[in-house]
Amino acid sequence: MASFQQLPSGNWRVLIRAKGHKTISSTFSSEKLAKAFAKEKGRQLEEIKATGRMAAPKGSTVGHYIDDYLDYIQPGRTLQRSALFIYKALKDRFGKIGIERLSKSHLDAFIDARKKEGVQGQTIAGDLSLLSTVLRYCYDVKHLDVDPDMSDKARKSLKTSHKLRIKSREVECVPTQLEIDAIIGVFATKKRQQIDMPKVIRFGLYTSMRQSEICRIRIEDLSHENKTVIIRDRKHPDEKMGNDETVPLLPSAWEVVENFIGTRTSGPIFPYNPKSVSVAFSRARAEAGVARPVRFHDLRHKAITDFFGIGLSVPQVALMSGHRDWQTLKRYTHIKASDVHAAYNSLNIKQQDAKNLNEQMAWLLEQVGELRAAQA
Template sequence: MDFAEEKERQLEEIRATGKMVAPDGTTVAHYIDDYLEYIQNGRTLQRSALFIYKSLKARFGKIRIEKLSKHHLSAFIEDRKREGVQGVTIAGDLSMLSSVLRHCSETRYLNIDPDLADMSRKSIKTEHKLRIKSREVECVPTQSELDAIISQYDGRKRQEIDMPTIIEFALATSMRQSEICRLEIEDLNHEAKTVLIRQRKHPTEKEYNDETVPLLPKAWAIVERVVAGRISGFIFPYNPKSVSTSYTRARQTAGIKRPTRFHDIRHKAISDFFAMGLNVPQVALMSGHKDWQTLKRYTHVKPSDVHVAHGALSDKMEDTKSINENMSVMAAQIAELLAISGK
C-alpha cells in the first residue's frame, strides 16, 4: 500500500470511528518526537524537560505505541524506586508521558488509552507506596548560620567566587543561583533600578520567560559595587553549580549540621520580604512565582512575626491618629487667627 492509499485508509477509519490504528512501525519514540515538534512551535522547552523526554525515549522508545501497557509503566515505577528516585519525580515523568499519549489520542486520533500514564501516576502512592507530594522545605538558614558560612571565606586567597557577595545578593533578591549567574550588565536599568532576568524558570510550565524585576536599595548597591565601571558581560560571571558546591562545602566546614542548600536562601529572602511588609503580588514579582499556592511553600512566617507586624501596624495607626488630631488643632488655630486678623 503506497503513502496516498495509507492516508486515505486512515481518513476513512477516522470518519467511521473517530480513531485510527497507529501506522505500522510507529513507536513511542516516534510519537515523543512528533509531540515535541508539535508543541515547540513558537516556544522553547527547558533543557530539563528535553532531558526527561530523552530518558522516556530510552526507556519506552522501541515499544509500539498501541502496545504500551500498565505493566510497562508499573515496571518503570519500580525500577525508578530501586534507583532511589522520589515519588514526586516519578510522577512528573509520567505526567510528561501522559501529555504525549493525549497528543496521540486527541491530535493524531490514535486508538490508544490516553489515560494510561495518568492512571499509573495515581498508583504510585497506593500500589508502590511512594510519596507523590513534595515535602515542605524546613532547612531555611538562620542569619547566624549564614554568618558562620560567610566567615569561612574570610582571608581566603585566590578565591575565584565572591561567595559573601553572592549570598548577600541572594538574600536581597530571592533569585536562584542560576538566575544570579545569568544577569547581564546590559540588562540593568539605572533609572528604574531594575534588571531583566532572561529565561526565568516558569513555576508551572516547561518553558522560559524573560522578566524585569526591581532591585531594592541593598541589591542595587551590591550591583553598583560589583559592576564597578564595566559596561558589558555578566554581573556575576560564575558557574551556578560551582556556587552551590562552594556554599555546601562552607556549610560543612562551619560545622552546621542542618543540610541547608544555597537554594534555601531563597526561602529566607521571601520570608524576609513579607516581614518587611511587602504584599503577595509584590513578593511574587521579586521571586517569579505566579500564584499564592506556589509561593506559600517558600514562606516561613512564625507566630512572633505576626505579633511584630501587628505591632508595627498599630504604631502606624496611632501615629496617623496623632497626626490627624494635631492637624485638627492646627486648623482650628489657623481659623481663629484668620478670624482675629479679619476683625
C-alpha cells in the same frame, strides 16, 4: 497514491501522496519491498480516513516510538541531559513492550517499583509526564490507536491510589543570619576563590532570585532610572521561552549590583556558572560547620519570608519571586506566630503615632486660631 522510481544505485524509491497528509518518502533495496511498504502505508492511511486512528505496525514497541519522538523534536529543540536520561530509563523499563499492549497495569507496576527504590512522588510524576509526551505524539502525529491520556491518569492517581506526595518536600531549612554569616566568613579566607560568593549570596538574599536567574541577568537589562532588571525567560509552569519579567531591585540589591559591575557596560552581571555557585556554597557550609543541610536555594526562602516581614503584599512578593499563585508562594514563606504579633504591634504603634500626630496638629491649629483672634 504511490509512485515508484528506480535510482541509479539500483535501489527503489517510493513516494506516497495523500490529501491531508505529508508526503511519505522511503528507499528500499528492491521493488518488491517498496511495493509492500506502499501497500502497508496505503492501508494505514485508509484506516485513518475511516476511523481517525490506525493500528500500530506489527512489532512496533514503546522503545521504537520513544526514539521516533526524539528524532521528531530534536531538529528544533535541544533537550536537557536530565530529560534524555529519563527517556533512556523509560526505554529500559518499557522499551520491549508493544506500544498497543502498554496498559495501566504496566504503569502501576512501574510506580510501585520506583516507590520501593525510595523515589519521591514528584520524580515519578516527572517520569510519567515524559512518557505522556510520547503517547500524545503517537496519537496526534502518528495517528495510532493508543490511549494518549494513560500516563497522565497514572500520574494524577499518585496521591490517591498510591498514597505518594507528588509535590516536592516543603523545605523547612531556612538559613539563620548566624549560619549565613558563618558561610560568608569562609570565603574571606579563600584568596583564590574565583566566584565572589559574598556578593552573590547577599544579592540572593536581597532579591529572592534563583541562582540560575542571578547568573543570567545582564547589565544591558538594567534600568538605572527605575532601579529594575529584566529576567529573560523566567521559569514558568507553562511558558518555557519568552517569559521575560521586569523586577525591581531594592536599595540593598541595587548597591550590590553597582559595586559589582563597576565600569562594565555589557554582559552578565554575575558571570558565573550556577552549578559552580551551588557547589561553592555547599562546600563553604561544610567548612563553616553548619550542621543543617542549608542550600543556596534556601536563601530564596529566607528572602521571601523577609519580604513579607517588611510589609510587602502578596502580589508584590510574587513579582519579586516570580511565583504565579499563592499556593506555590506560601511554601516559601516561614512566618512564625511571633512574626504576627510583631507585625500587629508595629501596626498599632504606627496607628497610635498617627493618632497622636493628628491630636497634636488639631491642638496646634487651635492655638494658631486663638493667637489670630487675640491679634485681631
